[in-house]
Amino acid sequence: MTEALLALWDGAFGSSYAIWSATLVRSAPLLWLGLGVALAFRAGVLNIGAEGQFLMGAIGATAMAQVVGRSVPGLVMIPLMALVGGVAGAGWAGIAAWLRQRFGVLEVISTIMLNFIALATIGWMVRGPLQEPTRIYPQSAEIPWSAQWPFLIPGQRLHLGFVLGLLACAIAWVVLTRTATGFRIRAVGASPSAATSAGQIDVGRTVMRVFLVSGACAGLAGAAEVGGVTWALYEGISPGYGYTAIAVALLARLHPGWIVVSAIFFGALEAGASAMQRDAGVPSVVVQVIVAVIILGVLAGSQRRTRVDALRVRAGSRR
């Protein structure tokens, strides 16, 4: 038991390599994805599709890098990849947003379904249009050097995406607390009826926009993962980051500042899990059990609170 936990700790924080090349590298996508999920949840949009939006962002960024190729310098290439990844993620989320707006389809269901379609799409991509030239392995060719995102520290694998993620969380925090747009998002999430009636806020439009931004965050995470970590596209590019992101967002209580802490925590668990399996022989799925227990615990806690609030509100408005 102690041995396993020590291995977990060592794998996550035991060395500078563990910190800068394992834990934080795995935190990078979780920052973006957790932020995207939190923004959506804040506006009352239950976007469970971060995984699919991430995959579509990864596909978009890879395709971009392969098509434009070596001709373009990194200074142009990297922003382009981020842009295409973001747009791809937003587009994927946009399908669910449109279905919700037009037909009232619950986004919980549509986004989960879209996750599977995205997974199948990536499978087709790496065996079809984006397969590496030898046509042997189900993966894309390595993206050109100019498309590889710069490392932040010499000799460590921490890449640009992590810093951008921190920046995004800071921006989101400022937007939510200090701007009119952020206030509208919070009002729509807290009470669509009061937002409509008292605030005359266009709830549908706010929801639509937040949904797209949420998808863009996830897509950008996909682009950063291809550009900063894998340099190629393959089916297992995400070990379920999009689902872990829901836990990241919930544990952070949807607060952009806490998402940084929460993302690093889950990044450490991911990094430590493989070390634990390697060094202590404890299956890494144990960590997934821990993650699941955390999600359930957070949900049960917040659920109880909101139900108590709802009861109080209902008792007050009776008669």
Added chain:
Amino acid sequence: MTQRAATEPMGADPRDHEALALEGITVRFGPVTALDGAHCTIRRGTVHAILGENGAGKTTLMRAAFGWLMPDAGTIRLHGAPVTFRTSAEAIAQGIGMVHQHFMLIPAMTVTENIALGGRGRFDAGTTAARITAVADGAGLPVDPVARVRDLAVSAQQRVEIVKALVRDARILILDEPTAVLTPDQATELLRWVRTFADAGGTVVLITHKLREAFAVADDLTVLRQGRTVLSAARALVTEAHLIEALTGAGVGPGGAGGPVPYHPMPTARVADAPEVDDPAPVLRLDGVRYVDPRGVTRLRAVDLAVYPGEILGVIGVEGSGPRELLRILAGRLTPTTGRVTRPDAVGFVPEDRLHDAVIPSFSLTENLVLADGGEARGWMDWSTWRTITRDLLATADVRAAGPDVPMATLSGGNQQRFVVGRERRRAVAALIVEHPTRGLDLTASARILADLRALGGNPRPAVVFHSADLDEVLSVATRVVACFEGRVREVSPPSDPTDRTPYTRAMTGSVETTAVSSGGTR
């Protein structure tokens, strides 16, 4: 005024027997008392209408009779014998059936499956369907047993609900607002069926807020107000004016005792205080406004109305006759189907459901203040300025709160309402629309809100339009009164005797021609 149906001298009529009697029924939900010793006696073979405004306790009372909830106090007698229903299954076994306002059907299942649901033993679709057809045809309520419920029109779903009760041998049928979902023709047909069912010896309890319906079909009437029975009598002994008085509390105190609680020394329209109406520029103006709701029911027809600065326009009218739509159109929360609305950009609006539509309980007071500007705000939020404005509002509107940063949920209902009125007043200098200003508030808080409305000042003085189900409230605040009846809006000229309520009650019932229509009802 209060008369008990059971004590009516009815000779040897079989209707002398009581089918269902409820006495002293009290139901509490947490701190809220929904029913406070309500009573009613339903005679066998009659149609008994239960009337009352929203939240008066009509549905709660009948749910207690149906075993859906256990009353905290009171007794229920079925055919003279005391009973206690712990579940609605027990009530069903005793021959009581209830058709809820929101149907309890599973859309994906067939009619047969829905009706068989909750039964015991072997389920044989063929025999069940045959029995359904037999019962339905016998009762004159055609249903298709193999149709899926989701494919049926609402009126057909309602027939399924009734047949469901009849298949279980219900002899006492409780219908909760059955005509609310029907077109006028379908409603007439249903009421005709209800009459036939009662004439054949069945007993029907009809929960409704539509007076005409009650008059058209019921033998007895019970009116609930604020959880109490304020009127219970044979229809023949009641006029529409009596009913309106009982519903709105004008003239009749709870249980006939006491009297109305005066909110104002002179509870009458304050015509003397009214500003000069020859002011050429109305603040709000409706020209030929018609509104048809999404279900196709015409709620307002050809309404012309002008509201002038400084006046307090009281809107009276029973539920469903148009006041709600009228106010929401004036407030810009509803777009009329046809007609022209002239109104200033910012119109303050105090909706009836405060916690749902006016405030966000989990947000701070400052955030709730900003909420009113939520749709227009751009760029950065200057929270420290907003906090100062909130603090000022708390002082001017006399809202008791620990400060601008506490959540709205920590305030009492009266303070929340004063906050909302103050907030809307702050934004909208020209016009303020207020729905049911005292709903859910206790007497003291109600009196304060009404005093606040009366005292609304400023330069220019705002035009206030407000609606309340309580006639006394309206008369104690309004400088001018208009009445809604069947979607038409008419001004009520104040009577020479300030305590005379008849012009108002008559305006709400459409006066003479309405009485004629209802007495020539479906019987």
